[in-house]
Amino acid sequence: MIRNDVFQTLKPVISEHLVVCNIGAPSQELHAMDDQPSNFYMLGTMGLASSIGLGLAAAQAKPVIAIDGDGSVLTNLGTLATIGNNPQSNYTLLIIDNGSYGSTGDQPTYAGMNTDLAAVARACGAECVLTVSAEDTAQAVTDAIASDQMTIIVAKCESGNVKVPVIKTNPIVIRERFMEEVRK
Amino acid sequence: MATTMDHQIVEDLKSAGIDYITSVPCKQLAGVIEVLEETPEIMHMPSNKEDEGMGLCAGAFMGGMKPCIVMQNTALGVVVNTLATLIQFYQIPLPMLISYRGEVGEPVACQVEMALHTKAILNQMHIPTYHFHKPEDSAELPGILEYCQMASKPVAILCDATFWRASA
Numbered sequence: 001m002i003r004n005d006v007f008q009t010l011k012p013v014i015s016e017h018l019v020v021c022n023i024g025a026p027s028q029e030l031h032a033m034d035d036q037p038s039n040f041y042m043l044g045t046m047g048l049a050s051s052i053g054l055g056l057a058a059a060q061a062k063p064v065i066a067i068d069g070d071g072s073v074l075t076n077l078g079t080l081a082t083i084g085n086n087p088q089s090n091y092t093l094l095i096i097d098n099g100s101y102g103s104t105g106d107q108p109t110y111a112g113m114n115t116d117l118a119a120v121a122r123a124c125g126a127e128c129v130l131t132v133s134a135e136d137t138a139q140a141v142t143d144a145i146a147s148d149q150m151t152i153i154v155a156k157c158e159s160g161n162v163k164v165p166v167i168k169t170n171p172i173v174i175r176e177r178f179m180e181e182v183r184k
Numbered sequence: 185m186a187t188t189m190d191h192q193i194v195e196d197l198k199s200a201g202i203d204y205i206t207s208v209p210c211k212q213l214a215g216v217i218e219v220l221e222e223t224p225e226i227m228h229m230p231s232n233k234e235d236e237g238m239g240l241c242a243g244a245f246m247g248g249m250k251p252c253i254v255m256q257n258t259a260l261g262v263v264v265n266t267l268a269t270l271i272q273f274y275q276i277p278l279p280m281l282i283s284y285r286g287e288v289g290e291p292v293a294c295q296v297e298m299a300l301h302t303k304a305i306l307n308q309m310h311i312p313t314y315h316f317h318k319p320e321d322s323a324e325l326p327g328i329l330e331y332c333q334m335a336s337k338p339v340a341i342l343c344d345a346t347f348w349r350a351s352a
Contacts, residue, residue, distance in 0.1 A: 040246065042270075043269070044265070044268075044269025044270060044273060045235075045239070045265060045266050045269045045270040047235070047239075048235065048236065048238070048239030048242070048266065048270065049239075050239075051231075051237075051239025051240045051242075051243065052239045052240070052243035052246075053243060054229075054240060054243060055204070055239065055240035055241060055242065055243025055244035055245075055246075055247065055251070056243035056244070056246055056247040057243070057247075058204070058227065058229065058243075058244060058247070059204065059243065059244040059245075059246075059247025059248055059249040060247040060248055076233075076235070076236055076239075078233055078236055079232075079236055079239075081232060082229070082230075082231055082232060082236065082240070086229050171273045171274045171275075172274065172275055174274070175246065175274045175275070175276075178246060179246050179248075182246060183248070
């Protein structure tokens with residue numbers, strides 16, 4: 001299974017929830033599959049999905065799912081320490097770990113080599129960290145949303161993208177409709 | 185040890201409705217950060233790097249809070265992309281309380297190097313910029329914070345060594 005296959009299984013699980021989605025292919029694939037006002041698509045700024053998700057979870061009570069990638073987490077590795085030291089019970093960080101920089105041509109990341117992001121997250125102080133297969137991801141996210149403990153899920157899947165269009169929605173529209181969902 | 189000015193700055197932030205602050209420390213900001221730690225009305229969530237901090241602020245804003253980032257001017261070298269593609273692109277109001285290292289009174293030569301680029305970067309990025317040099321300049325802070333929300337833009341408040349020294 002590649003990222004887009006994981007997304008297909010996640011669709012019924014995350015569709016109704018606040019989702020902050022990583023830049024590039026992940027946002028484009030999510031947008032093409034199931035565009036929702038409750039999705040915040042990052043159109044720029046690699047690495048910050050997990051930070052935006054944490055800030056959002058801290059600011060309000062609804063469940064927040066940040067969909068990040070292994071390459072993006074490596075870009076902003078300090079985020080795991082901030083998350084580990086500021087646990088928010090309504091926060092789920094889903095790291096789609098395909099061992100590659102998917103949006104830029106599937107170049108390998110260190111997470112696909114010697115670096116274990118789940119171990120890093122644990123060492124940063126996060127208490128509930130799971131490594132799951134692509135097939136088990138939807139169930140793990142379902143459980144994480146239902147639990148009242150912050151969960152970091154490292155979902156292992158194969159490298160690869162599907163051809164989908166870039167997101168042309170105006171950033172202010174994305175932000176405004178997302179904030180409307182937050183306020184609901 | 186926090187000064188009257190440190191307390192006044194945090195009081196102004198509080199009065200402006202700022203309820204979420206992330207910070208990366210600087211010697212000049214130690215007093216402000218100390219006061220923040222004792223201010224329950226403001227959630228203080230330190231970050232490891234300022235671009236990460238701006239991500240936290242963007243999330244807090246979308247969650248209904250009024251964020252602010254406390255940082256050193258050298259970090260403007262870190263956050264150019266984040267300011268352009270997150271804070272400005274999505275029109276997020278973000279006051280940046282910035283210690284202006286490398287100005288007159290600076291003991292560390294290397295700090296001068298980024299001081300030389302500070303206003304140029306802010307100017308290039310069309311970021312409204314205010315420079316507190318004398319203690320009385322800080323009387324503008326409430327107005328600046330209101331202006332930031334009105335404009336939905338990042339706004340820079342540079343506080344130099346002379347300001348901090350005279351405020352001590």
